[in-house]
Amino acid sequence: IDTSVNTSPVSPTLYGLMTEEINFSYDGGLYGEMVRNRTFDAQWPRFEHWVTVTHGNAEEKIDADDTGPSEALHKSLKLNIAQSSPGNEAGLANAGYWGMAVRPSTLYRGSFYAKAERVGAAHARLVSDETGATLAEIAVDVKDGDWQRYSYNLKTAANVKPSLKNHLEITFAHPGSVSLQLISLFPPTFHNRPNGNRPDLMEMLASMRPAFLRLPGGNYLEGDTVEERFNWKETVGPLVDRPTHRSPWNYQSTDGMGLLEFLEWCEDLKMDPVLAVYAGYSLKGQHVGGKELEPFIQDALDEIEYVTGDASTKWGSERVKDGHPEPFSLHYVEIGNEDEFDKSGSYEDRFARFAKAIRSKYPQYKLIATTPVKSVIPDVIDDHYYLTPQGFFDLVHKYDTMDRNGPKIFVGEWATRMGSPTPNFGAALGDAAWMTSMERNSDLIVMASYAPLLTNVKPGGMQWSTDLIGYDALCSYGSPSYWAQVLFAQHLGDHTVKSTADLVNARFFWSATVSTKDKMLHLKLVNASDEDQELVMDVTGAREGPAAMNSLHAATWWDTNTINKPDAIKPIPSKVTIASKNWRHNLVGNTIEVIDIPLR
Template structure:
């Protein structure tokens, strides 16, 4: 559990009258500005297998054999066969599934298969097919046809060595034309007591079977139980971690993933909706192919599940290789962005609103914020591209709020997206970054930020990095009249494919855990007020302001004072007096502490090593002493 020195380090005592020594004043009688009600949220980008192999629950790798995939198109697949049986698999372009997926996986049977023998294909998934105690059933679907064979096909999850079959089902008959087949795999409870990944998904034909037969496959799919039991749904443990954080907004689909390495490899939203057999997917910008099974509608539905504002990123004509769409050729890209907005908010009398309804969601989604592009400070022509999109969106949807990714003077910038990836010390040193920002200009969306520990480059964010983040977050909350939204990034990291670190939440196929950095995000989000309460410390009496950070707020509906204290020091810091000015007595409340050793991390073996601990806050006077542990975030909720 979380690091929590019960009575030795965390000291809370009521003090009567004035106390000499360090002082932290909470000016409850001087309430300030309203805190942005959507201050803390989440940002999702397909990076580190955050979607495919992560949040998106599909277990089959390379299910669509997409023509847009780079490299070996048989990635994930192999032949399974009994001893003495010959066969091979390859990509067939002569037997396409449809006009979008223009190939299929062909299994050639090159020798007779006797009774008791088999030949088929396997898929090893994203670093293994998971068996977990909570995966009590799996939904299977695939397209198949055959030449010289009519069935049956046996569908299984089995150990890699073939010695253990966890679940099996049969498709009695297949035809000479592609059809979709669906079965359910149900492991017996005693087969799934221990999580494992050393497993395969297989579809095989059992003998007797004649040589020169062929079976064709495409869009093999294997889903475990999903969040809210959606057929094309999300992995439950990962989705639940996000839901538990109560984010106020959800920004998608990226990030660099929105732009693509090339203009052709951008996120084309039109190709991410509808039947999975009509989604070609595309090469992402982080070294692997995206199925786009986690597409626009799935993002929108999850935002709905989160009860979160949607922040939609639209492609703005710039790719990561530096190519920009010329202004005179921008028309189709602008129209695509307008159509995407119509898909989200249009009623069913509109073209794309009707398409959304046909896809299963008749009611429009709420949309307030649209972000034009991503990190366009890397480009040299945003001042040209931004106005084209700004004018078109404002003309058709004047109610929408526009977010820009770079300062330009060619059009208004209602909201600007700032990103910070910084070494140790930068965030604490810059916690006043927005204190003097102009209040009559753009609002701020801190769309990506994280402390990057270049001194200790383990994949998981450590305690010190998390607490550095927290120091900066006190400044963002203090300035939440102008900083209206903020979110940590990247969100997810698959432990088998970390192209960027640190990340908020880590996992393999069977386990997941939150980092200290994510716990900081979680706590700031779930414990927040609506009105800023000024705080100050008296530097003349010894409180080290470069190491101790604080912000306070009032939660009006429950009449609660919330005080957040961050200690980035290597040693505990004693605050001799926390003074609640304007309050005579309290009813006590709750104190939550996140703290740990400087370089401590969570991992699969100890997922809660650094995690929050709460206890009763029993002080009822208007002042108290607090000893803030080294590398800690403390949140005290005081009932008034």
């Protein structure tokens, strides 16, 4: 390794995040909402995840009501309470997304809409499934008359045991009728944002030092049909004005994580949005062309204006109304998703028309095509790879010789698929090998994001195996692949330096990048074979002496982390002594090492 020979720049935006509603990533995941099917629009049955509660001799009947608090939520659930009294109450219960996480000394903020006749106060309470004990309770005065929003707070005591085996009850102590809609409950959120995100998951994502967030998908952008696309205009504004929609991953999305929430997530983690706009093609093969494409192009222009416009613009002022006066920064717009699957070949024309419209209004943004196009040159092409470990080992030289004069590359989705629900150590080795290649080629590969990022690990929570981070309602953990990414992203220079190796095993990979500001060589070594790899290294420019090292190791490829054993495989920090000539270093089999070597 010769640190005095700078070979190519490393993109400061190389590592980022890709996200979509899959595997209960937002609902039942990152998005803090604890109530499942809060707007009663599960696909079938409509009131799924709700049960009636009758204490003592209380009696009630549940009905569908064809009225609601808004045009978007124009239906509701009606309780006809024949009999109830204080202590013998009737109402509803919801057990959340495979449980509701309740912690000690914690304030939970809730709300609901109600239209009532004679029912008096609603009692909201968090109840333990295990003991039946009430963990927090509050009365909310519900007035007779038309739809109104009510809010309530539930505070747990210091002696409450952290658990997810809990549910929410909303009950009434007087006979009468009440229609309910948008019943919501939130725990404390990251940065205390209302309608915000789970802190544990946000902290895990922050550790990945992401430079960008590719949003909102993935297949989720496209929907199965044009009707079911991510129609961003229906995901902004008050929650009561969001109709919700079916996602292609076969469940209803609350759209609580709407366009503004995606952007605030970017703001919270200091990421740039990579805004993917719907481009007229949906997964089941529908595509839009001719004059009919025009409204979709306009929607994309409006979306960019919502993100970046000031209060003098139509959509910028909508964002201001929604509570975010400052425009967001934007550099990249992606047109569609995986349009190589559009066998009609319509992407050539669709891309050209979106590009023309966006470039004429916003020439400053770089445009990403999802597959190569000929008539208009995109700034960036989005390549996706889902491979086995060997698949990635075989791919590591693909970009070494690629033309540097064409569009840049965004590896917008990639993952070594081995392990479920989260990747095992063999997958982490494939990932690490691939990351050495992307770092070496980062003059060309300007951005990369692993996918999928998140999965709820409860049975029924996962639609796509091998997801970076796993969780249930209470706990979360990083897979070995997550830790490999944290190590790679946290120890990245601004340029690569000259490095060669010979007589190494076929599953040995490395990356050598230097941080000019820190005067530090970040040396990444990957030994994906079972055998030790003896190394004798010359590191020109290294300061001899101790250096910080982090090792990620497992005995076999099948070793992994799980929700019950979250820390089985984690980086182990240590020190190593560097020599600038003939430095002998043994890299144990199945190991990823990252060494920060100070330079003279």
